[in-house]
Amino acid sequence: MIRAIIIDDEAHCIDRLSRLIETYHKEEILLMDTFSSVDEGISGTNRLRPDLVFLDVQIHEKTGFDYLQEFKDINFAVIFTTAFEKFAMQAIKFSAVDYLLKPIDVEELQESIKKLKIQISIEDKAKKFDTLLHNIEGKPKRIVVPTMNGLSYFDIDTIIRCQSDVNYTTLFMNDNTKLMVAKTLKEFEEMLHEHGFLRVHNSHLVNLNFIKSYVKGKGGYLIMKDASEIEVSTRRKEELMKMFQK
Secondary structure, eight states, rough: OOOEEOOOOOOHHHHHHHHHHHHSTTTEEEEEEESHHHHHHHHHHHHHHHHHEEEEEEEETTTTHHHHTTTOOOEEEEEEEEEEESHHHHHHHHHTOEEEEOOOOOHOOOOOOOOHHTTTOOOHHHHHHHHHHHHTTSSSOEEEEETEEEEEEGGGGEEEEEEEETTTTEETTTOEEEEEEESHHHHHHHGGGGGGEEEEEEEEEEEEGGEEEEEEESOEEEETSOOOEEOHHHHHHHHHHHHOOO
């Protein structure tokens, strides 16, 4: 049984999530208590020691990040809840922390609980939140990704390119290692586009900082600094040329 609390400053949101848990997850989640402020949430967390915290992003004049920063060791899972899709979502996504958009949908809640059941160790949770709190201070620089064996942590600027492998993506790193990640290339494109990455082909997303040269052709191809040759699709060529002119 997963012992959980809710921290949210909106009573109707607490009521909705509580009903969803009672209706669909009462056999696996024990909702111990709910709190409407960061200070109450901190006190309740220390007292109840939950396994899971459903945490609102904006709580009165404070945030869920203020709450997290009060804990030296975060030994509980967190699912963020928010009505603002873009509010701190980039930092949350880069840190592999789950979130639900309000009004919370039952299927999305079920998917989050499913992910929670295969969560990794307390040590990994601590690393995820360390990355999260680091990233909210500015433009994310570090990323946490789910792999076949758990989670991996690294700086964004160490990725040379990403290559699609059906529902997985292989990351090619600047230390000549590669990593298969349980995310689609589209997910990486959405996360990394503002960090100097460009989708040049259905199967390839490249870090523009690691391009060595471009060879002309119908679409042409790129030679990367690791000597890999990456095909450029015809429809992506124009956007690539614009990037070279900046």
